[in-house]
Amino acid sequence: MEMLLGSFYLIVIGCVIVSMAVLILKGRRTGYNRFWAGCQACTILWCFSQLLLLLGRTVAQQRIAYLIGNSGICFIGCLWLMFAYSYSSPSHKLPKWWPVLATISVFHLLCMATNPLHHLYYSEFAWRQVVHGLFFYTNVIYSYICVVTGAVMLCLSEEINRDKNSGRAKGMIALAAVVPLVMNLIQLSGILPSSYDITALGFGVSTILVLLATIRYRFLDVNILAFESIIHALADGVAVFVADKMTYSNPAFWEILQRKEQQMSREDWETLLGELPDQMGDRIPHLEIQTYEPGDKMTIYVLKDVSEYYALLKKEKELSVSREQYALARDRNRIAQQVHDTTGHTLVMIQSLLKLALLEGGREHIEQARVLAQSGLKELRESINQLREEEKAPLITQAIMQLTGQVKEIEVEVTVQGEDAEKYSYLTRVIYDTLRETITNCLKYADAHRLEVVVRFLPDKLELMMADDGIGCGRIAENNGLRGIRERIEAANGTVRFLSGEGEGFMTRVILPLT
DSSP, X not given: OHHHHHHHHHHHHHHHHHHHHHHHHHSOOOHHHHXXXXXXXXXXXXXXXXXXXXXXXXXXXXXXXXXXXXXXXXXHHHHHHHHHHHHHSTTXXXXXXXXXXXXXXXXXXXXXXTHHHHOSSEEEEETTEEEEOHXXXXXXXXXXXXXXXXXXXXXXXXXHHTSTTHHHHHHXXXXXHHHHHHHHHHHHHTOSOOSSOTHHXXXXXXHHHHHHHHHHHOTTOOOXXXXXXXXXXXXXXXXXXXXXXXXXXXXXXXXXXXXXXXXXXXXXXXXXXXXXXXXXXXXXXXXXXXXXXXXXXXXXXXXXXXXXXXXXXXXXXXXXXXXXXXXXXXXXXHHHHHHHHHHHHHHHHHHHHHXXXXXXXXXXXXXXXXXXXXXXXXXXXXXXXXXXXXXXXXSHHHHHHHHHTTOOSSEEEEEEESOXXXXXXXXXXXXHHXXXXXXXXXXXXXXXXXXXXXXXXXXXXXXXXXXXXXXXXXXXXXOHHHHHXXXXXXXXTOEEEEEEOTXXXXXXXXXXXXX
């Protein structure tokens, strides 16, 4: 029995550690996430104390194990309630009465630690023979009230009810609150002939249930898909507001605003928008703010510092005038002269042959005119094709702008990071064909309203990311279109990755090393 319980405690501790890792690595740094991490830490302490009891052999060792376990027991209800209130509150701030909760938890822990002086927490404390006292039961009642109240707050909160899967999420949270209470009642009733507390296992199960709700229904604002890593590296500032709170912001957002990262409500953001002209001075004309409202009370703000863009644009225009436009004008004049000479000569000769045919009535002259017209058309076609080849964009950014500018059905946003140069030009056809196929797939299958295109020019490679806001798919099948993209990229010694999820759009990420 002891070996089985020990295995359960180890499994629960492992699952809780995984849950904490997911929360720390992927979750937002918010107050309610910190309180939930505190609940998880209390569960680990509680389960660890039970492992110590399994290994202990003396009353002193038992006392140490109980002290460690009660460090979690006395605070887990308090932290759960503060987490639930902070998560459910529109301002996501602590209640004014939180010191009362903390004081009650500290009081019960001190009562346990000083129990040998008064015996009010445990009226009897012998080896494997512990009798609960008055303050033990007040702590149980207090914890019950905190857990049930917190579960009710979460189930009634707008954060859960706004989601289409709110029923399932609320069911998991309610079950997470019920499981430890039921196990504690079983423990106190004496149904199981064991001197070890199985309630800790109940809170471990609760942690796992909340982790499932987090991953499946985004309960704690955990970003599971790889979009976050892409947005995190963008030079444009991005901030996402859901209802009245900011749920995500990348470093560039705060860098452009010249502020330290902080929690911000929608009201705080609107106040800041009114103060920006005074705070940023002559920089405000170079700040562009775009707003997107995809629905579900979500608003996305994108901040663009366009001062560098204007500088690059001016530089590119100057270079274009001094080098590219001169060469283009020279070649067009040559081609125009060629077209003129070919057309003029051919028309004059045809006119002469037709006159002879009219005067002499011979079919021979008509046949000669036909052959000459066919030859002239061929030369004219070759000249026009040569002109078109000259008009093709030699740089990747020009090819992308040329292609995306033809799309009218959906909005296409292009972001360029780094500086385009001729050393990337041999990849223009690969990028052009990949983007063209992606746009085709987006228009045919995605049911999207917007396509984001990000191209990054790095010293040793080129990166291309294309993401739409369409319906996405649960399983990606690489048919002709996607298979063609993969073959094309791999033929250029690059790598491609496709990412999607039901209702989460479709993303293609390409990396092409320079050779």
